[in-house]
Amino acid sequence: MKKINIVLFGTGNVGSKLVDQLLEARESLRQKEGVELNLPVIANSTRAYFQKENQQPSWEADLNTLGVSYKLEDILEYVKKQGYENLIAVDATASEEFVDKYFHLIEAGFHIVAANKVANTRSSKFYGSLRQKLQEHNRFFFYETNVGAGLPIVETLRNFHRSNERVTRVRGVFSGSLSYIFNTYCEEDKAFSEILAEAGEKGFTEPDPRVDLSGKDVARKLLILGRELGLEKEFEEITIQDLVPAHLNGESSLKNFQEKKEELNPFFLNLKQNLEQDEVIRHVGELDVTRGTLEVKLVKEKKASAFGALKHADSSFEIYAESYGERPLVIQGAGAGAAVTARGVVSDILQLAEKL
Numbered sequence: 001m002k003k004i005n006i007v008l009f010g011t012g013n014v015g016s017k018l019v020d021q022l023l024e025a026r027e028s029l030r031q032k033e034g035v036e037l038n039l040p041v042i043a044n045s046t047r048a049y050f051q052k053e054n055q056q057p058s059w060e061a062d063l064n065t066l067g068v069s070y071k072l073e074d075i076l077e078y079v080k081k082q083g084y085e086n087l088i089a090v091d092a093t094a095s096e097e098f099v100d101k102y103f104h105l106i107e108a109g110f111h112i113v114a115a116n117k118v119a120n121t122r123s124s125k126f127y128g129s130l131r132q133k134l135q136e137h138n139r140f141f142f143y144e145t146n147v148g149a150g151l152p153i154v155e156t157l158r159n160f161h162r163s164n165e166r167v168t169r170v171r172g173v174f175s176g177s178l179s180y181i182f183n184t185y186c187e188e189d190k191a192f193s194e195i196l197a198e199a200g201e202k203g204f205t206e207p208d209p210r211v212d213l214s215g216k217d218v219a220r221k222l223l224i225l226g227r228e229l230g231l232e233k234e235f236e237e238i239t240i241q242d243l244v245p246a247h248l249n250g251e252s253s254l255k256n257f258q259e260k261k262e263e264l265n266p267f268f269l270n271l272k273q274n275l276e277q278d279e280v281i282r283h284v285g286e287l288d289v290t291r292g293t294l295e296v297k298l299v300k301e302k303k304a305s306a307f308g309a310l311k312h313a314d315s316s317f318e319i320y321a322e323s324y325g326e327r328p329l330v331i332q333g334a335g336a337g338a339a340v341t342a343r344g345v346v347s348d349i350l351q352l353a354e355k356l
């Protein structure tokens with residue numbers, strides 16, 4: 001039996017669904033694949049729960065009641081003392097700072113699986129040094145859910161690139177939350193702020209929805225794909241249409257933004273009122289590999305077009321590549337949501353486990 005030991009950081013929408021899915025899949029993986037998935041430590045931003053038994057039927061309660069405040073070193077010491085091998089750290093946080101800890105984790109023998117996009121969208125220098133550290137310690141880094149949640153986008157582009165297929169352009173509705181927001185807003189007679197709140201309640205938005213609305217989340221996804229294709233770009237080079245008014249942006253608190261989100265309504269109502277009958281608003285990202293440009297913007301689309309016809313929180317990625325000519329390869333489906341994202345993380349964990 002191959003034993004895999006997963007230390008989870010982040011128990012929000014994605015992290016908590018991930019624990020449920022791992023515990024559910026445990027027995028069948030043991031029987032069918034000879035893989036035993038253990039979760040020796042589950043941590044959020046303030047507490048860590050150090051597992052005593054193999055089963056964790058009430059992990060949420062245990063984290064709350066038996067969880068202790070911790071430092072990363074406590075976890076590293078614990079796994080070392082227990083003699084755990086095949087260690088995978090799962091980053092299900094949205095933390096800008098946590099990614100600095102990847103280096104310590106790698107040195108301590110961890111492989112990394114990340115839903116968090118930050119590590120792949122810092123400077124090229126950081127991107128390169130992380131990969132160098134992984135190589136030095138012979139560790140793996142999987143992050144399929146960074147783009148398109150559970151959809152196989154990163155893998156598809158990486159395989160194209162490796163096989164010398166020339167990808168010229170990727171155009172898409174990259175954001176599941178903004179897809180939900182604009183699909184619903186253009187169909188229903190509700191205030192923009194109300195739909196924004198719904199998208200948050202459904203677990204589609206980032207913990208701070210301004211990361212979506214500002215275009216930053218889609219810009220990150222474009223950069224991640226661009227880098228997979230060998231483009232050496234920095235985040236600052238991306239052209240981004242920011243939908244958050246300056247007085248509510250990241251400089252002010254999230255609470256302030258939530259309290260004043262109705263102030264967004266006139267701008268979006270004006271956009272909606274200026275649509276033709278057969279048009280809708282869509283939020284798109286465009287990566288032009290040939291020209292080396294990355295752009296995030298709102299566009300008007302015909303209702304009958306591919307992007308115009310999207311529903312719910314679906315994303316759609318059109319990948320233009322030499323062998324495919326004028327007709328792109330299209331990957332479409334749920335672009336956000338805890339269940340699909342957690343499933344993508346499980347899939348990354350299993351692919352990584354196969355290599356161990």
Ligand SMILES: NC(=O)c1ccc[n+]([C@@H]2O[C@H](COP(=O)([O-])OP(=O)(O)OC[C@H]3O[C@@H](n4cnc5c(N)ncnc54)[C@H](O)[C@@H]3O)[C@@H](O)[C@H]2O)c1
Pocket residue numbers: 009010011012013014015043044045046091092093094095097098115116117145146149176203204205206207335336337338341
């Ligand atoms: N929600 C989606 O559909 C989706 C899809 C793909 C990727 N993601 C990514 O998954 C990540 C998690 O999203 P979410 O919706 O679950 O967020 P969330 O806010 O619901 O959960 C974040 C969790 O991270 C924990 N955390 C924060 N800083 C931490 C730290 N330094 N150490 C340990 N834990 C820390 C918080 O306590 C919380 O438990 C984000 O990076 C997001 O971009 C989300």
Ligand SMILES: N[C@@H](CCO)C(=O)O
Pocket residue numbers: 145146147148149174175176177178204205206212217335336337
């Ligand atoms: N907030 C992100 C989650 C998936 O990365 C989105 O809406 O697409």
